[in-house]
Amino acid sequence: MRVTPDTVVTMHYTLKNENGDILDQSNEERGPLAILQGHGNIIPGLEEQLLGKMKGEEFTAVVEPDKGYGEYQDNMVQVVPLSGFKGEGDEKLSQGMQVQVETNQGPAVATVTLIKDEDVTLDLNHPLAGETLHFEIEVVDVRAAEEEEITHGHAHGPHGHHH
Numbered sequence: 001m002r003v004t005p006d007t008v009v010t011m012h013y014t015l016k017n018e019n020g021d022i023l024d025q026s027n028e029e030r031g032p033l034a035i036l037q038g039h040g041n042i043i044p045g046l047e048e049q050l051l052g053k054m055k056g057e058e059f060t061a062v063v064e065p066d067k068g069y070g071e072y073q074d075n076m077v078q079v080v081p082l083s084g085f086k087g088e089g090d091e092k093l094s095q096g097m098q099v100q101v102e103t104n105q106g107p108a109v110a111t112v113t114l115i116k117d118e119d120v121t122l123d124l125n126h127p128l129a130g131e132t133l134h135f136e137i138e139v140v141d142v143r144a145a146e147e148e149e150i151t152h153g154h155a156h157g158p159h160g161h162h163h
């Protein structure tokens, strides 16, 4: 069976950046990833390149930012007063930490990139924005999705969602 819309694809993956550093990967502990093809479960560039692949197939998919996590946008970096973060739990704010913030578009995750004096620099870009992504994929299984999975818009079963 080939990967078409409304099939459930189970795969092992390794994600590397342009320099070959491993950013993320499936492994024995976490098991393979199961996705429902054609429902935006994964970035568009990878979904596109999965189409037509078969069980057992191994391939490399290179995904440019516009079909990955978007281009890096300078206007998504903001400097806000440190005082705005007081009283939000005991954890001390530190560089590299991810924090939940309120934006005009609703809640978002930001990365703290700099703390200087009374100012905090927040980067609202996705951590992988601007990156060309290199995926090494091994298609472990392809099966037709259940009616319920299509209704929910995601894969069920041992490697999918559990609800």
Ligand code: ZN
Pocket (backbone or CB within 6 Å): 149, 152, 154, 156, 161, 163
């Ligand atoms: Zn579900």
